[in-house]
Amino acid sequence: MNARCEYLLRLGDDALILGQQLGLWTGHGPVLEEDIALTNIGLDQIGQARAWLTLAGRFEGKGRDEDQLAYFRSPAEFRNAQLCERPNGHFGDTIARQFLFDAYATELHAGLCQSEDSDIAAIARKSAKESAYHFRHSRAWMIRLGDGTEESHHRIQQSLNEILPYAGDLFHTDAVAASAASEGWGIDPSSLRDPWNSHVEEMLKESGLMRPESTSERTGGRIGQHGEQLSQLLEEMQVLPRTYPKAEW
Amino acid sequence: MEKKNWPLWEIFIRSRQGLSHRHVGSLHAADAAMAVENARDVYTRRQEGASIWVVPASAITASSPDEKSVLFDPADDKVYRHPTFYDLPDEIKHM
């Protein structure tokens, strides 16, 4: 498989899995306004997923479109960061997951705007605006919950402790990442760790939350290693096209 | 447990440059920043907005309908404030 396709699958799968999970919040948010906000973010993620996967399919060269890539790959073929497949949990869990991702995505998309591949740059330009907004939203909630009540502080600290080790995949570097950077159409995600870290530090300062004691990072998502959650998530997501493969929808 | 409702905000949106802000409705938010974000999500899902104002509903003082005649009727007889009051020859097309 070529590097560009692989790289784009990583971008697309992150967005797809997050979008799928955020969609589960529709109708179940803590307040009507927030229900609408979470769905908006989920919609953006699905939109980004469609764009990245369509492009990935083109580089793959087997004639697969966004839906064939989304619905007919098995868990081991998914390239999303393990962070994205962590369960929604309560509102704080979802926000912490989204915050860590948004802090990375806003840097990633800003960087990809400079891509020498004009398709990648175009998708990145649109995504950059969206992820900047998502970041603003999740950051504000990290601060609200961290600063809010004793209960919310405790809960969101717990969420952060649990999710932080899963951020490792976001900065995973390998031959694919290296050629992305050297060929100028992508960026090596390991270069995003420092700016990401300062976003996290700033949030911690404002929210009064603590950085959990460092535990070893969980990685493997970029090479198809996932937790149980992903196979359940995909089973649900893929059920119709897999049950009726001849149907069009 | 004490009930803590989020305050109500009135939302005004400028739909594009050159127009004034218009009242579009209200929503609930814990603070002003959240009100702006919520307004963006609730009232501009179809690119309706270029600028948003949020105002705590409690900060608005409204005139009473009983004063309507006192406040607005005096303008009734000032027809000379309206352009159609002035008859001009047909040759003058734009004025």
Added chain:
Amino acid sequence: MEMDLLHRFEAYIASDKKIEPKDWMPDAYRKTLIRQISQHAHSEIVGMLPEGSWISRAPSLKRKAILMAKVQDEAGHGLYLYSACETLGVQRDDTIEDLHSGKAKYSSIFNYPTLNWADIGAIGWLVDGAAIMNQVPLCKCSYGPYARAMVRVCKEESFHQRQGFQIMMTMAGGTEEQKEMAQDALNRWWWPSLMMFGPPDDDSPNSAQSMAWNIKRFTNDELRQKFVDLTVPQAELLGLTVPDPNLRWNEETGHYEIGEIDWSEFKRVISGDGPCNKERIETRRKAWDDGAWVREAAVAHSQKRADRRASTDTAAA
């Protein structure tokens, strides 16, 4: 004084002028509006659930995005309506409490389950179709904030019915299994959709007063007939069969005649004994209860921040 006010109110209604929040209005008018608008708002919110459960299983990414946007719109519509209701002097949180306690009603159509993907099509086509038919006249209702909310809702809702009909077209023209799903969905949603217009005119206690107040512009039966006349040819176009053996075209009147609606079912479902009443309310209540700590945290943070700002200001002074 009271007589003057009533006189003015009636004059406004008679001349088709809008009543605005701070205008004097009879208590019964206010109560009727609060009941109707809050029921309408609840219907939007509960209505998110039967469709929302298919977001995760939408069969293509495009359909997933459309469905999310649509269900999100419903949240928005609920919000516009709760806002309109608040102009009448009731707090949204109290209104929502009435929903959770079972005191407030909502459209009973949402107490039916969604069993296959074609249900998403049928809901858009039939349920939204019926809703639009009910709502368009409300854009001209006598209460300003309600009328304005409905203008917004109707504008946004036009894509809802179209996306539903498109799903039905795809399914009805698809594989054998898809066609069966489409027919099955029509079978299950047809009668409940007709019930959405409310009881027949001779058994609709509040209708006359609402018509007199210009809250309602057409009777239940008038709107139902309009819906049937419009929808039956659409079903034919889809190649599906309307599940009513007594359905026939009346050349003389230029209208379709339908069989007997099972009003005992309507009454059963509306009084709480439908297939999904309990789980719908429980789901709503759970979302609300689970979110309590989040709502409290936001208020606490905002308060703390205001306090901090005040103390910095004092220190600076």
